[in-house]
Amino acid sequence: MEDDLNNVSLSDLQLAIMRALWQKPNSTTTEVVEAVRESRPLAHTTIATLLTRLEKRGLVEVKRDGRQLCYRALLSESQVKRSMVSDLVSSLFMGNPSALLSHLVKEQEIDETELEAIRTMLEKKRK
Template identity: 30%
Template sequence: MEISFTERELDVMGVLWETGGATVAEVRERLHDDLAYTTVLTVLRTLEEKGHVGHTEEGKAHRYHPLVQRQDAGTSALKRMLRKLFKNSPELLLTQLVSDRDLSDGELRRMKRMLDERLGKEEP
């Protein structure tokens, strides 16, 4: 199943993943944008309709919680990006990633170590 979010939905999901669950007011407080209560509520209801969020009643409020794990959403997004931007080629994606001049030597070494481990090799 492909999981996809709009930018605003992803912001809201980020809050839910970090907190494990939150009311509309709590989500609104944690967002960087100053969104209206009704806007946040609409986003949460849309996410619920898509099956990405559930809720429990807490007095007069609803506490929303993620039904999709962050890692699953990331995997789905990466597959979509790989397909749409890199012609389904992990090599092209890796080339783009390691060509990024902002990566530190330490980050590159950690990536190399992960690749070596995946290949079953140990770094000397």
């Protein structure tokens, strides 16, 4: 199971649900629905089904609070990002992280402000 948690791939909708849980841990299904509806008008049952699937995958934990189910993410946002970026680098850039950065710079996906922030991070990393 630990290996599965290091290799997490989520759809946009699953990510939206996880983001709702990262912002407000121990959310009821209704609270998750309301958070996700800000960007996507989906049925309560759709979100409930996806929460159940995420729980079966071991990505969220569910607890009963009276008549309501409360969900909590078991992985942090940084763990999910690390896993998904690692998968992207592995599959699309043949394991070469600098190829990803090079692509972003060449395609002008990174503006000057972001480039400066990256330079600053690199300088801190070198020290």
